[in-house]
Amino acid sequence: MNSDINLVSGNANALDKGTKTLRRLKLIGTVVIVGVGVISILLFLLNRLFSPDSIIKQQNQVTASISLQQAKQAKLLVLTQRLNDISSLLKKRANYDVALNNILSQSPSGVSIVSMSVDKKKISIIVNSSSLLSLNDFIEMLKGMVEKKQFLKNVTINNLGLSGRTGYVLTADIDLL
Amino acid sequence: MKKNITFDLQTFSAFYSTHKKYLTPILMIVVSIILVFAALIPQLNDLFTTLSRRSEAMRKLQIEKNNLTILSNINEDNLSAQLTTSLRALPSTKDFESVLTTISAAAGKSAVSLGNFEFKVGDLSKSVAGSGEFPSLGITLIVNDGAQGTNRFLTSLAQSLPLSEVKSIDINGNYSTLAIAFYYKSSPVIKNTPDSPIVPVSAKQTETLNQLTSWSNGNLLPSPSSLIAPPKTSSSSATTPF
Numbered sequence: 001m002n003s004d005i006n007l008v009s010g011n012a013n014a015l016d017k018g019t020k021t022l023r024r025l026k027l028i029g030t031v032v033i034v035g036v037g038v039i040s041i042l043l044f045l046l047n048r049l050f051s052p053d054s055i056i057k058q059q060n061q062v063t064a065s066i067s068l069q070q071a072k073q074a075k076l077l078v079l080t081q082r083l084n085d086i087s088s089l090l091k092k093r094a095n096y097d098v099a100l101n102n103i104l105s106q107s108p109s110g111v112s113i114v115s116m117s118v119d120k121k122k123i124s125i126i127v128n129s130s131s132l133l134s135l136n137d138f139i140e141m142l143k144g145m146v147e148k149k150q151f152l153k154n155v156t157i158n159n160l161g162l163s164g165r166t167g168y169v170l171t172a173d174i175d176l177l
Numbered sequence: 178m179k180k181n182i183t184f185d186l187q188t189f190s191a192f193y194s195t196h197k198k199y200l201t202p203i204l205m206i207v208v209s210i211i212l213v214f215a216a217l218i219p220q221l222n223d224l225f226t227t228l229s230r231r232s233e234a235m236r237k238l239q240i241e242k243n244n245l246t247i248l249s250n251i252n253e254d255n256l257s258a259q260l261t262t263s264l265r266a267l268p269s270t271k272d273f274e275s276v277l278t279t280i281s282a283a284a285g286k287s288a289v290s291l292g293n294f295e296f297k298v299g300d301l302s303k304s305v306a307g308s309g310e311f312p313s314l315g316i317t318l319i320v321n322d323g324a325q326g327t328n329r330f331l332t333s334l335a336q337s338l339p340l341s342e343v344k345s346i347d348i349n350g351n352y353s354t355l356a357i358a359f360y361y362k363s364s365p366v367i368k369n370t371p372d373s374p375i376v377p378v379s380a381k382q383t384e385t386l387n388q389l390t391s392w393s394n395g396n397l398l399p400s401p402s403s404l405i406a407p408p409k410t411s412s413s414s415a416t417t418p419f
Contacts, residue, residue, distance in 0.1 A: 022198055022199060022202070028202065028206060029201070029202030030205065032206055032210075036212045039217055040217055043220040047224050047227050050224070050227050052231040055231065055238055056234050059234060059241060062241040063241060063371045065245055066371055069248045071253075073244075074369075075257065076375060076378075077375070079259055080376055080378060080382065081365070082263040082266075083378065083385055085311070086340065090340070094342060094344075097343065100346070101332060104324055104325060113348065117345070118343075120345075
């Protein structure tokens with residue numbers, strides 16, 4: 001039997017196909033609109049749930065409590081800032097007293113300082129002694145301090161001479177660390 | 178050959194009656210698409226904005242809570258005392274009185290007498306607030322003593338308030354000329370919002386404060402008798418300016 005002439009069967013197939021498409025379309029339409037609605041409601045709820053309003057309210061309460069201690073806060077800010085300034089000042093200031101103290105405390109007996117000039121990390125010193133041995137000890141002391149990197153970086157002996165009145169005179173330039 | 182298509186009301190009504198069943202689902206899909214662009218995407222953007230605002234608010238709240246805890250744990254009397262000490266160490270203006278008191282106290286402690294002194298005030302109109310540099314009040318003074326006495330004076334001065342720095346030393350036999358800078362710094366304008374974090378005094382800063390306090394305690398004015406120069410064997414006259 002030739003199916004081409006079976007008009008009823010072909011028509012039924014076409015109808016079936018149309019109904020299926022319609023069903024599919026209806027299903028897609030319903031799913032999509034319901035989905036959009038559900039997602040929209042979900043997003044609305046999430047927006048409400050994660051609203052920062054309660055946090056901002058809490059923040060305002062804390063801010064009000066802090067403002068009661070504003071004077072304390074200002075004092076603390078000034079104090080920390082000033083302490084930072086003081087720390088950097090203490091770090092950068094030249095401690096000539098320490099270098100001077102070291103030179104004086106370690107100077108051998110019999111050596112006296114005639115003059116000393118300290119400026120911009122440089123010491124110019126004139127010492128005298130009646131004994132060359134004491135002056136030698138003084139030079140050794142300076143040398144030791146340079147080797148140990150104890151405040152001194154460099155020592156230059158400019159002059160070592162004999163003065164009639166004061167004995168031996170030593171002139172030196174010292175660079176501070 | 179061009180074929181004319183006529184689309185009159187009759188044709189439309191025939192087309193509509195055949196396809197009207199498709200209209201509702203297609204309309205639903207079209208409305209859904211419109212809703213996605215008109216409502217869902219803006220809502221999604223709102224959600225992201227809300228989340229970021231929330232996290233920002235949480236961060237600020239946390240900072241403010243920490244600030245409140247820090248402030249609540251601070252004893253105001255101690256804080257005032259610490260601030261006073263720090264302002265004594267680094268005054269906000271040229272404090273001539275403190276400078277003279279400190280020099281006087283250092284001279285007393287180191288048992289040296291002082292000769293002439295001269296302030297170098299500098300440009301009074303120049304503002305240095307917030308420049309990062311430390312302005313100073315310069316003073317040149319004469320110590321009527323040799324290297325040992327000058328050294329004692331310098332050691333004492335280095336541990337005194339206000340903070341100073343010796344710029345140059347010139348020791349000549351029994352007297353010394355010193356150039357000293359006493360630092361000060363004007364307080365800058367503090368801009369503080371409630372949500373900027375408050376930093377408490379750190380351990381290192383506490384250490385510095387303790388050091389300053391110990392210097393401050395030893396900075397008391399000596400008795401007038403201590404300012405009188407000790408008897409000297411040299412011919413230089415010992416005069417005390419203070």
